[in-house]
Amino acid sequence: MTRKTRQEMLTETRAKLVSAARQAFGTIGYADTSMDDLTASVGLTRGALYHHFGDKKGLLAEVVKQIDAEMDEKLATISTEAENAWEGFVCRCRAYLAMALEPEIQRIVLRDAPSILGNAYWQSSQSQCLATMAETLRQLMEDGMIVKTDHEALARLLNGGLADTAFWLANSDAPEADLSKALQSLTALLNGLLLTKEPLK
Amino acid sequence: MTRKTRQEMLTETRAKLVSAARQAFGTIGYADTSMDDLTASVGLTRGALYHHFGDKKGLLAEVVKQIDAEMDEKLATISTEAENAWEGFVCRCRAYLAMALEPEIQRIVLRDAPSILGNAYWQSSQSQCLATMAETLRQLMEDGMIVKTDHEALARLLNGGLADTAFWLANSDAPEADLSKALQSLTALLNGLLLTKEPLK
């Protein structure tokens, strides 16, 4: 049973570090998080950190990876619960906007990560969320529901717009009012892609 | 004439620091730019830096402010050169995408600034570019050319999408091909907003 203990300790250590980092990065931010304090808060030293993740950026990358996977999973369940593909896509966009409003996601994934890890990190299939959205769009085009263009580029346009809108909403003086405005504009934008004569309200 | 000399030295010192910072931030990035090296490169020390801009962030804010003003000015001339308001808006979006592809803008304004200065910096009328775009949309709505929604939210959606698309293009393996894809998808998205029966190709 010692064998299992070894592995458990291993993964537990990694999990503790990632969890603590996620908490710290999401609140005080990446730059202001001391690796000394971070590791000490879970009863370790920087030695463990650099052994497992290479450097501070490596830890951030791991946190981002975890969050991205969670987001993609949640969005997947949401979009599949809808009655049809188009509804699912619209719900997915709205859900993404809601998630992008969470301080943790906003700070870590949308603000610090691009600056620290570089945009190359989001390239191709690095971001599950983005890849899934592009695939969904491709399907909708194939089914003739929306206008035919490059699905990857369109996914970027929509995804980036939602993220930026979330930034706007996060600092809004009237969050609930601006949120409804955002959802309204989003609907207008998405309906513009529809090929059917009767867009849903 | 000594009076003028005093002022000239003042503004010249600030200009030199901002210029050097813009160069350094745009190439090696904000985090990797040493204020010692930066000030030394223009024959000064950190004393001058902290005297004029308070801290490192203050210098970045000044650089961002300058770039944003330049972008807004360029975009303004571009959009007014078009034959009609809608054409002007479309050209403006395309021009913004092109500008967002410049490494300096991408690195400083779109990547580092949000992380370092926070999103609050872009709030309301902090970003001239964004404010102008929102106003343009408002006009188009008032003229009945595009669908009526909240112009500010729509500006966010489009602006953010363009910025994110620029990130994608910057790391593309086939930049020219992907750029045409992006422009095509952008056209599709914008045409969806049009209320007229005959969208332009």
Add this chain to the structure above:
DNA sequence: TGGATTGACATACGTCGCGTATGTTTTTAT
């Protein structure tokens, strides 16, 4: 016009945080 004052820097210093290099202990492999 000459001394006082303010502004525009330079210099010196302390502190913090990262990364690396080097142990040390425990587990795994043979």
Add this chain to the structure above:
DNA sequence: ATAAAAACATACGCGACGTATGTCAATCCA
């Protein structure tokens, strides 16, 4: 059972930021 490797801890050097203080020239005022 011993060698090897993993999983950390410890110690060190280095650079960078911010602040506190000093200095010199320009401006202002009597």
